Amino acid sequence: MVMEFGLSVIAWLGIVLLSVLLGTILWLVYAYLADKRQPRHAIRRNFPVIGRFRYLFEYIGEFFRQYFFAMDREELPFNRAQRGWVYKAAKGMDGTIAFGSTRNMSAPGTIMFVNSPFPSMATDAVSVQAITLGNQCRHPYTPQKIFNISGMSYGALSQAAVTALSQGAKKVGCWINTGEGGVSPYHLESGADLVVQIGTAKYGVRNESGELCDNKLQSLAAHETVKMFELKLSQGAKPGKGGILPGHKVTEQIAGIRGIPVGSDSISPNRHPEIESVDDLLDMISHIRNVTGKPVGFKAAFGDVQWLKELCESVQRREDDCAPDFITVDGAEGGTGAAPLSLMDYMALPIRDALPQVVGVLRRYELTDRIRVVASGKMIHPADVAWAIAVGADFVTSARGFMFSLGCIQALQCHKNTCPTGITTHDPELQQGLVVREKSERVAQYAQKVCYELGVIAHSCGVPQARQLTPEHMLMVDQLGRTRPWLELNGEATRYGG
Secondary structure, eight states: OOHHHHHHHHHHHHHHHHHHHHHHHHHHHHHHHHHHSSOOOOOHHHSSTTHHHHHHHHHHHHIIIIIIIOOOTSSSSHHHHHHHHHHHHHHHHOOOOOOOSHHHHTSTTTEEEEEOOOOOSSSOOOOOOOOBBOTSSSOOOOOOOOOEEOOOOOOBBOOOEEEEHHHHHHHHHHHEEEOOOOOOHHHHOOOOEEEEEEEETTTTSTTSSOBOOHHHHHHHHTTEEEEEEESSSSOOOTTTTTOOOOOGGGOOHHHHHHHTTTOOOOOOOOSOOOOOOOHHHHHHHHHHHHOOOEEEEEEEESSSSHHHHHHHHEEEEEGGGGSSSSSEEETOOOOSSSHHHHHHSSOOOOHHHHHHHHHHHHTTOOEEEESSSEEEEEEEEEHHHHHHHHTSSSSEEESHHHHHHTOOOOOOOOTTOOOOOSSSSOOHHHTTOEEEOHHHHHHHHHHHHHHHHHHHHHHHHOOOOOGOOOOGGGEOOOTTTTTEEEHHHHHHHHHHHO
């Protein structure tokens, strides 16, 4: 009986193996004929079957380079050293290293800070002075933190990601920008401070014709947690082009929030049709502020600052109440939004050039106390924040830094609904990997660590509080590899706006 059973198993295994072998042969024959006859791919036509491995190697090569071949400082847009620091900060781990820095300190453009010979012994990190935005408003806003969460829409991000970010923001006391996709229940339920972004499609605050709706503005402003409104003109990832949310990510709930059909591509206009000049922009800012009673500013990626000069001149001609309460300067490094490669790679100024010029223009027209500056663009490390504050920013926001704190592995699949960490997908199977309770704590710890180490840098520079960092506290490596005062290389733009 046992022998018969054994022979039966062997027979079945033989049948299975034979079936697999025959199936493999049939597939190889089919693939060979298909490759030889197809007209589109030269490699597959000349090397049938074998040529198909090219696509496999091309796909897996991206992951092999990231984990096995790329050095700590080689990858783009963020290298392993940058991501690793965020991961450790978010987990509350010790960020101490040994045996020296792996950073190339002789590369042109490298920023260094000037340490004080006699820093204070009272503390290891100095505090950050609070600043109020919109003093002229009925409801001005004094943020608790200098480092905050930049605009990322519900839709581009998953429900779990938005919930974790919102809860983390509440725990640490920073604001979270809603992005242009509108205010979702997941933004509101935690009680975190919200900056409501109004994009060119006006999702969440538009009427049936797509125009700005005062009733919806008032309804949002009635929420105590809604602190400011940001009018988005453009963003660093795609200056001159509106937001893009692929149809496969437009669920029923997202469609309801945005006021668009389910499953349809969500594509915003490339600008606000009502705004054709700086005066139109000031009029809309004044209107939103009058309706809501809360601070209103605008976000833009800058290709040049000439139009900003015209805006400042218009502010000086008109009443001061027409001025924006803040300007969010988005560098060309911005990248959370899906965008054509030609715009992502070649449009607008990077933050290192845009921020000094914007600050310089506001200083020229003596508007730095009236119009606050928010810097945004690939700033995920305390040193990035310290640089921005020294140049003249009042606040810094980050999107991808907080995505890393959620567990982002830079898989570069944000627009495909296949994000392996559940951050930018609406696939329930992938979303379940993101545990909100755990990740919200990491969001809070990351924000807290950045603010603390900003204070550490400021303390080492010898200033009593972080907002007193100035360009005099910075050095920069020039094209010849020499370290020179930052103002020597950039002072003209900072003082006069280019």
